[in-house]
Amino acid sequence: MTQAKRETCEPDPTAMPAAESPSVLLDDGTGASLPVPRRSPRLTTQAPAGSGLAPGAALSSWRMAAASALAVEKDRGLAFLFLPVAMGAGAGLFYMSPANPALLFLVAALLAALLVASFARRHHRGAALVAGYTAAICIGALAAALETSRGAILLDSDVTTTISGTVEAREFDAAGRVRYLIRLNATSGPEIRRPPSRVRLTARSPHDAIAVGAAISGRARLTAPSGPVMPGGYDFAFRAFVDGIGAHGYFFRAPEQTEQQPEQASAMARLFQAFSDGLRQIRERISKRIRTVLQGDPGAIAAALAVSDRRGISAPTVEALRATGLAHILAISGLHMALAAGTLYIGIRKGLALFPGLAEAWPVKKLAASGAMMTATAYLLISGGSVSTQRAWVMLTVMLVAVLADRAALTMRNVALAAIVIILVSPSAVVGPGFQMSFAATAALIAAYAALSGRARKARSAQSMTRTRSRLVRGLIFALKALLGLAITSLVAGLATGLFSAHHFHRLAGAGLLANLLAMPLVTLVVMPAGLVAMLLMPLGLDVWPLLVMGQGLESVVAVANGVHALGGDVNVGRMPLPATLAAGAGFVILVFLRSWLRLAGLVMIGLGLALATPPLAGQPPDILVSEKGNLVALAGPSGLASNAARPPSFVFGQWQTALRGAAHLPPVAVRAATPGQAAGPAPLPNAGILDRLISSAELQTSRFHCAGRGICAAVHSGVRIVAIDQAALIGAACDRTDLVVISIPVYLDACRSGATLVTARTLRRTGSLAITVKDGAAANGDPIPGEGNTSEDSIRRPDFQIEAALKGVIRPWTMQRYYDWRTGTFDLPD
Structure with a gap:
């Protein structure tokens, strides 16, 4: 500062x-x-005035x-601040590329840029800057390539098999279920030809939890990581690839502990694995101890703050925290690490100051900084070392090292240095919301307080008058200043992270300022200090009272979240286009980094981003959404989002609703498959007559699915006839009668002979989810239906579909499994 x-x-x-x-x-x-x-x-x-200055x-x-x-900007070292921006852009471009960039090209470009920068730095500063930023872009891309080379093998398709492996970690949720992270050793019945190295499985049956480091075996259902639920959405397969988890699923029955098989690994690898297992066991004991003392959501949140174990928090509490902008307290971020290390830093410094002789002989501030750094490192290890925690540790370590070097700790240059370190170590964090929101908030706060620091001079001039005031008045002034500082912090951080929250989560916490004003003093002054004391006293068994104090503070935080959530304020902004986010993000960087009047260009860029997000420029929202497995189809209409399932899976459908501004769910209309009076007996085989009845019913009530049992549905939406089926025998009839056919089973058929658009599970495996916009809908009620003998297929005017695929043409290490054929053990890549 x-x-x-x-x-x-x-x-x-x-x-x-x-x-x-x-x-x-x-x-x-x-x-x-x-x-x-x-x-x-x-x-x-x-x-x-009146000078008549010429143009x-x-x-x-x-x-x-x-x-x-x-x-002026150059004198402040502005060029260095944009280095992490260039490196992050290089990493982001690498991950967004549809194919792996050539490493030789990146290396050659890096060397050429470094040579140009070296020769041009004395006489052509502009050329040297351009070359330097080009080199930074190449470095970011090469760091991403290195991380990609260490990625996990992802499961190619869902399978039921018997697994055996070693427990690396385990978590317990509120219902008592155990979720295991397993290092896979073998599979059988069937054997997976391309097995992932690690899987995450949930055991729902009651059993004695198998310890970390023990061997585990059981019959399980493994599910391949899914791609984006809609084009432009978050790619879960990419996150699983980077995290090294190739599949997830559940055990059918309680898993069993088996005899541990000796692993073929080097002594160093075994030592590292033993150290990792020991840390996980410590984390588990800490979490169990906290939940023993604190029950319910306070205990679960306390475990999340201590060891990043969030499985036990109830869903309503999580939703209330998200809607009020308090979900950031669930992640071990820079705030928590700064509070933990900062509390110890102040305690050591103030404690040593009680001994004047010691304070004069030793560098008290540096001793306190060293203790805070060790505390932050211990927090990093015990918490599990997630990406957000690593980012927080790097930022805090850079600032504490600055204190050891007698430099200012909280500067924009230190933030840029921390960003450079994180991009080099974990470049995939650049495309995630955690990295973007964390650094946006930190940079915005530093810029805001730097802009307001001039007021301190006026406060110093009135300092003599303040001394004559009573102690009560001075206390009230201090409290008001603290409240004002918290309000400014919450407002600035909320505005800085709002852009990225809107892009990634399609929502804004409208009441976030009020919630943070009420809750953050509790977190800062009660929860985190009590938690730090409890962690220090836990080895001595004296942690009960600090944990109880921490629990009382967390109960108040939950009460604040529920109270503010009841007032409303959660704003659903819908899907934000990428160009709008890029323009507004560039404007934010300019506004934060620059200090002269040139920063006004940032406001112009932010205004451009907001304009690009408005409906006229953002483009038409999709009319039809298809999941990547084809078993869920939804129609976006004026009354809501109509699906072909009475109870659609919340994981996919909930994100669709959020992306479309919280559209209400419209369940399908049930239509009898058999004629009235038909004798009871086995269900008849599906035939074209079923489709005729469904289409006739759909024409009477448009923008709703009409279904005859599970897996046979029809709808009329935006002038288009749509059929969603899971019966191969109905493909021909569906193609003849409709404009769009979605079948949720893999068939070796890519198109309808009638000209209708055909989407199958096999094509969806490669394209991912679809967002379809009807550009030119046919008048469904007026067009004759082919196949009834009164028209030819050529006379039908087919609608013009604009189909946007989530992964079409993207062949990267986290999408390669979509082209793998387990029958032949080969990849069927497109030409």
Whole structure:
């Protein structure tokens, strides 16, 4: 913060009269000095009234003003701040590419950029900057390529098999179920030819939980990681690939503990594995101890804060925290690590200050910083070392190292340095919401407090008057300042993270400011200090009272979340286009990094991003959504989102609803498959007559699915006839009678001879989920139906579909399993 204040309080060279100092020599970083004219803003941007300044002179004045502002930004080291932006862009472009970029090209481009930057740095600074940022982009892409090479093997298709492996970790939810992270050793009945190395399985049956490090075996259903639930959505398969978890699923019965088989590994690998297992056992004992003392949601949240175990938190509490913008307290982020390490830092420093002789002989501040760093490292290890925790640890370590080096701890340069380290270590974090929201909030807070630091000088001038006030008045003023600081922090952080929350989660916490104002003092002053004391006293068995205090604070936090959630304020913004996010994100970076009037360009970019997100420019929302397995189809209409399932899976359908601004669910209309009076007996085989009845019913009530049992549904929506079936025998009849056929079983048929659009489970395996927009719908009620003998197929005017696929043409390591054929053990890649 000292650095931020220093930067803000420096005199603005642009405000000095030109007569006093016509130019200033600025070092360009290479030893050369560049003369930059200093002009007054009034002289460079405005002409005297009635002077009749010519357009050429006005343009020259604006150029001089821009050059002066750029000189100020250059003197602040702006070029370094944009290095992590360039590296992050390189990593993001690598992951967004539809195919693996050529590594030789990236290496050659990096070397060429470094050579250009080296030769041009003395005489052509602009060319050197461009080359340097090009090199940073290549470095980010190469870091992503290195991380990709270490990714996991993902399961190619769902399978039921018997697994045997070793328990790496386990978690317990509120219902007592155990979720195991298993290092897979073998499969049988059938044997998986391309097995993943690690799987995550849930055991629902009651049993004695198998310990970490023990061998486990059981019959299980393994499910392949899913792709985005809709185009542009979050790719769960990519996250599983990076995290090293190739499949998830559940045990049919309680798993059994078997005899541990010796692993063929080096001594160092076994030592590392033993260390990891020991840490997981410590985490489990801490979580169990906390839940023994604290019951319910307070105990589950306390376990999440201590060891990142969030399985026991009830769904209503999680939803209330998300809707009120308090979900960030569930993740071990920079806030929690800073509170834990900061509490110990202040405690050590104040405690040593009680001994004047010791404080004069030893560097108390550096000792406190060293203790805080060890606390943060212990927190990192005990919590499990998730990506968000690693990011928080890097940021805090960089700041504490700055304290050890007698430098300002909280500066934009340190934030940029932490971002560079994280991009090099874990570049996949760049495309995730955690990285984006964390650094956006931190950078925005530093920029905001740097801009407000000038007010401190006025406060210092009135300091003598403050001393004459009573102690009560001074206490009230301090409390008001603390409340104002918390309000500013919550507001700035909420605005900074709102863009990325809207893009990734399609929602904004409208009442987040109120919830944070009420809850964060409890977290800061009660929950985290009591939790730190409890963790320090837990080995001695003296942790009960601190945990009880922590639990009382968490109960109040949950009460605040539920109370604010009841008031409403959760805003669903719907799906945000990527160009809008990129434009607004670029504007945010400019607004935060720059200090001169040039930062106004950031507001222009943010305004452009908001404009691109409005309905006229954002494009037409999809009319039809198809899941990647084809078993769920939804119609987006004015009354809500109509599906072909009475109880659609919440994992997919809930995200569809959020992306479409919280559309209500419209269940299918049931239609009798048999004629009235038919004798009871076995269900008849499906035939074309069933489809005729469904289509006739759908024409009377459009934008709703009409179903005859499970897996045979029809609808008329936007002038288009749609059939969703799971019977191969009905494909021909469906193609003849409708415009869009979705079949949820794999068939070796890619198109309908009638001209209707055919979507099968086999094609969806490669394209992923679909978002279909009807560009030119046929008048379904007026067009004759082929196959009834009164028209030909060629006379039917087919609608014009715009089909957007989530993964079409994307062949990357986290999508390769979609092209794997387990029968032949080969990949059937497209030409």
